[in-house]
Amino acid sequence: MWYLCVFYHRLLDYRKPEFESLAHLFGAFDDGSNDNQSLEWKLPEHHHPDSPFHFVNLPNEDIARKIANRSILVKGLYEIWGEGSSYEELKEAINSFPDDRKLPYLTSDSTFRIIIDSFGKAIPFKDQTDRIKGMAYIPFQGRVDLRNPEHKFWLIETDDYGTNNGLPPVVDKRIFFGREIGAADRKLLPTYQLKSRNYLGPTAMDAEVAFLMANQAQAMPGKLVYDPFVGTGSILVAAAHFGAMTMGADIDIRVVRDGRGPDCNVWSNFKQYGLQMPVSLLRADNNLPPWRPGLKEIFDAIICDPPYGVRAGGRKSGGRKLLKGVVGPYTVPDEKRTGHIPSTASYSLAECVHDLLDLAAKMLVMGGRLVYFYPVLRDSDISLSVKTIIFESLFLRGRVDLRNPEHKFWLIETDDYGTNNGLPPVVDKRIFFGREIGAADRKLLPTYQLKSRNYLGPTAMDAEVAFLMANQAQAMPG
Amino acid sequence: MRLLTHNMLSSNIKGVTNGFPLRIEPQTITQKPVDFNPDFLKNMFSKIDWKALSDASKIMGYADLPEDVPDQTVLESDEFLKKFHHALLEIHLEEGVLVCPETGRKFPVNKGIPNMLLHEDEV
Numbered sequence: 001m002w003y004l005c006v007f008y009h010r011l012l013d014y015r016k017p018e019f020e021s022l023a024h025l026f027g028a029f030d031d032g033s034n035d036n037q038s039l040e041w042k043l044p045e046h047h048h049p050d051s052p053f054h055f056v057n058l059p060n061e062d063i064a065r066k067i068a069n070r071s072i073l074v075k076g077l078y079e080i081w082g083e084g085s086s087y088e089e090l091k092e093a094i095n096s097f098p099d100d101r102k103l104p105y106l107t108s109d110s111t112f113r114i115i116i117d118s119f120g121k122a123i124p125f126k127d128q129t130d131r132i133k134g135m136a137y138i139p140f141q142g143r144v145d146l147r148n149p150e151h152k153f154w155l156i157e158t159d160d161y162g163t164n165n166g167l168p169p170v171v172d173k174r175i176f177f178g179r180e181i182g183a184a185d186r187k188l189l190p191t192y193q194l195k196s197r198n199y200l201g202p203t204a205m206d207a208e209v210a211f212l213m214a215n216q217a218q219a220m221p222g223k224l225v226y227d228p229f230v231g232t233g234s235i236l237v238a239a240a241h242f243g244a245m246t247m248g249a250d251i252d253i254r255v256v257r258d259g260r261g262p263d264c265n266v267w268s269n270f271k272q273y274g275l276q277m278p279v280s281l282l283r284a285d286n287n288l289p290p291w292r293p294g295l296k297e298i299f300d301a302i303i304c305d306p307p308y309g310v311r312a313g314g315r316k317s318g319g320r321k322l323l324k325g326v327v328g329p330y331t332v333p334d335e336k337r338t339g340h341i342p343s344t345a346s347y348s349l350a351e352c353v354h355d356l357l358d359l360a361a362k363m364l365v366m367g368g369r370l371v372y373f374y375p376v377l378r379d380s381d382i383s384l385s386v387k388t389i390i391f392e393s394l395f396l397r398g399r400v401d402l403r404n405p406e407h408k409f410w411l412i413e414t415d416d417y418g419t420n421n422g423l424p425p426v427v428d429k430r431i432f433f434g435r436e437i438g439a440a441d442r443k444l445l446p447t448y449q450l451k452s453r454n455y456l457g458p459t460a461m462d463a464e465v466a467f468l469m470a471n472q473a474q475a476m477p478g
Numbered sequence: 479m480r481l482l483t484h485n486m487l488s489s490n491i492k493g494v495t496n497g498f499p500l501r502i503e504p505q506t507i508t509q510k511p512v513d514f515n516p517d518f519l520k521n522m523f524s525k526i527d528w529k530a531l532s533d534a535s536k537i538m539g540y541a542d543l544p545e546d547v548p549d550q551t552v553l554e555s556d557e558f559l560k561k562f563h564h565a566l567l568e569i570h571l572e573e574g575v576l577v578c579p580e581t582g583r584k585f586p587v588n589k590g591i592p593n594m595l596l597h598e599d600e601v
Contacts, residue, residue, distance in 0.1 A: 277510070285595055300521075317595060317601045343598060
């Protein structure tokens with residue numbers, strides 16, 4: 001069965017891996033006919049691979065719904081009743097879509113809603129109403145319910161937006177009409193966003209990416225998920241949200257044991273969201289893991305963001321051993337053994353990845369998943385060292401404070417992004433450095449967002465636009 | 479530290495061949511309730527070293543587990559699963575030490591976190 005999958009237009013490389021991991025989790029490959037566990041995908045005609053629109057073949061609607069509802073990047077998954085490059089074509093297609101697949105969703109005891117959406121342009125409200133009225137040839141018998149309809153129908157227009165701003169089309173003009181099967185619950189993201197997280201470190205994983213990783217790892221109740229570089233637990237929080245048991249280790253005992261106090265530590269991050277606490281947190285070195293001999297195949301998934309030295313450097317046991325031959329191996333004196341803090345050595349990327357693969361080979365169950373970040377260098381002449389030099393020269397005297405600094409400095413790169421996805425450059429490469437004078441308080445927007453508004457009409461003004469209007473009107477006290 | 483963790487850890491000091499199980503010397507023991515999940519327990523059952531678990535749970539003051547490895551059929555019994563669940567996941571060592579059976583090296587457990595990092599001359 002083919003469905004139209006519309007993705008959020010972000011994190012493009014993660015869209016299909018997330019979708020296919022969930023497809024596997026919900027049994028799309030259970031019939032054994034598909035060994036490589038990838039789905040059949042098709043692009044609408046003339047669409048660029050980066051297009052948010054894809055057709056995907058799934059065994060049934062139940063699996064489709066489960067995938068969409070658990071995903072983070074699926075804006076909607078639809079059973080398409082018709083498509084065309086004009087409204088006439090669309091009407092013809094919908095009329096020839098079999099009645100036995102339409103009528104069950106059009107009955108008089110049902111409630112429904114039609115939603116107009118577009119990609120690459122905005123459709124004025126008046127035109128939206130006209131378009132909805134234009135769909136009257138479909139024999140809707142049910143009652144309209146804008147808030148909690150049983151069935152949602154979507155009319156989606158994609159436009160050749162080349163006419164708008166000089167870019168070649170990512171998508172070609174096409175109109176789709178279909179019934180919604182499911183969609184991502186993006187409300188998760190404001191709930192779990194890092195800025196409201198109690199205990200944070202400098203490398204805490206962004207909530208959206210953590211959820212993507214947990215989905216790729218197929219976290220679910222009854223499974224055990226391990227993070228060998230747990231830090232403040234930001235990745236395990238996402239796995240625990242999906243009901244998995246979690247376990248984490250870190251070489252830095254201050255991070256895993258102490259945090260910033262009794263109510264600001266790894267445990268409190270789980271408590272904050274009412275999640276099941278990790279079954280285990282320990283201090284251990286992934287280079288010399290303390291697993292008992294014979295222990296194997298115990299984790300259903302390993303998810304991590306290893307320390308590659310980009311944001312934080314890796315450390316391993318045995319620091320002063322490196323001096324062997326120069327001053328002789330270091331022996332800890334007996335009276336200092338309790339409470340001794342062992343020195344550590346730096347941990348190279350190659351060694352770190354080697355240990356991680358070794359861990360996965362031994363400790364993952366058959367069919368278990370290893371999900372981790374691996375740094376790659378994209379074409380770019382601004383090297384890391386430039387940033388390091390600027391930061392080192394500036395921050396030598398002040399104290400770094402990531403949460404409430406007195407002064408914020410910004411290093412902003414704009415890139416000729418044509419090199420990334422085949423578009424001609426909108427902006428030319430330029431690097432700026434400056435001190436922040438002020439910035440918008442966007443926290444207003446989640447606070448005032450319409451979906452949490454108590455009393456709403458169908459035309460309630462979007463919060464962001466309402467604030468723009470109030471600013472243009474120079475609203476102020478008095 | 480739960481007994482699940484204890485069941486997975488050993489002393490990995492260089493040269494030690496018999497670092498498991500670590501002997502628990504408890505100071506503070508607490509109970510931390512965990513949601514009961516039979517699927518998880520069934521997954522774990524075959525991976526657990528039973529003797530180490532039943533001995534450890536006794537030291538932690540819980541003697542309701544059978545001493546010998548029960549056979550698979552017990553997994554059908556809710557009563558067994560509840561005991562297994564309690565021993566594996568709910569008994570928590572807050573403060574204490576884990577002692578290497580071969581060398582006597584003590585790995586401290588503070589605030590529930592076992593510190594398994596080795597000293598420079600142990601790696």
